[in-house]
Amino acid sequence: MQGMNDNNSIIRGFETRVFRYALIISFIFRSLRLVHEYLIGSPHLVMLLGILNILLIALVFSVYRKYYVLGLSVFYFQTLFTSVLTWNNAGGWNGSIPYILLVVSVVVIITSHGILQIVTLLLYGLVLILFTYTHTFESLSIPNENYSDLSREVDFLVMTIILISVTLYLKNNFFSFRESVGLNNERLKESSETLAAQNKKLKEQQAALNGIRDNLQEITSSKISEVHRKAETLKEYAFINAHHVRGPLARVLGLINLIELENPDQQKLNALNKIKREAQEMDNIIGRITEVIS
Numbered sequence: 001m002q003g004m005n006d007n008n009s010i011i012r013g014f015e016t017r018v019f020r021y022a023l024i025i026s027f028i029f030r031s032l033r034l035v036h037e038y039l040i041g042s043p044h045l046v047m048l049l050g051i052l053n054i055l056l057i058a059l060v061f062s063v064y065r066k067y068y069v070l071g072l073s074v075f076y077f078q079t080l081f082t083s084v085l086t087w088n089n090a091g092g093w094n095g096s097i098p099y100i101l102l103v104v105s106v107v108v109i110i111t112s113h114g115i116l117q118i119v120t121l122l123l124y125g126l127v128l129i130l131f132t133y134t135h136t137f138e139s140l141s142i143p144n145e146n147y148s149d150l151s152r153e154v155d156f157l158v159m160t161i162i163l164i165s166v167t168l169y170l171k172n173n174f175f176s177f178r179e180s181v182g183l184n185n186e187r188l189k190e191s192s193e194t195l196a197a198q199n200k201k202l203k204e205q206q207a208a209l210n211g212i213r214d215n216l217q218e219i220t221s222s223k224i225s226e227v228h229r230k231a232e233t234l235k236e237y238a239f240i241n242a243h244h245v246r247g248p249l250a251r252v253l254g255l256i257n258l259i260e261l262e263n264p265d266q267q268k269l270n271a272l273n274k275i276k277r278e279a280q281e282m283d284n285i286i287g288r289i290t291e292v293i294s
Helices: 002-039 044-063 068-085 097-111 114-133 149-261 266-293
Strands: none
Touching: 002 044, 002 068, 002 097, 002 149, 044 068, 068 097, 068 114, 097 114, 097 149, 149 266
């Protein structure tokens, strides 16, 4: 799970770095185009749109870290909207707009995913199809008579530089991204090996615990058997005590009682009383032993 989170963080970091670079390049390119549009006398509406475009790029650059998806959406859709409104002013198919849409489509693929990526690419594709096969957007864009061959050459040179710059940046980031993924995979491998070693150790400890448990069960069974044997011995002793010892003692006490009935003299009576007390004490002791053992 941790490895998956690390990979997601690496991917998100890669997307964020590419998007930041795209914002910087867009700001520079849009500033150059604004100067170019001013020099070739573009309509004020086109100039105003260029200024608004630059301000939106700056705004997105200031908030994209916290509101990444919102920043992506604003940047891509304002670029598409501006491209539609300046299509003819920038030379149409012979100008820079088709290259811009192509580069932005590549950036969309690299910096976004999911529904946002699908919707954005579908919109960009739909706009290009409409420009190719219909005249739907031609009325929205005013042609600029001052857009000359020199303007096309300048736009082509700028777009070439941007494409080269983007390609180099993506290449360097791709190698960095691949290295990060490789390091992450190495960490995952090390973690897997550590977990395997710990699992093996746990199994060994479990086997040792099972051995101790079995040994304890064996010892316990042995002790229980010994206790049972001693209990049987004590029961046997109690039986012997009750029948073989108390029987004769009871008979002795009975004889003493008979002798007392014959009215012996005082000397004999004193001796009998002593014998009787000792016999009764012995009988009491044997009785208590019998009760404890029982």
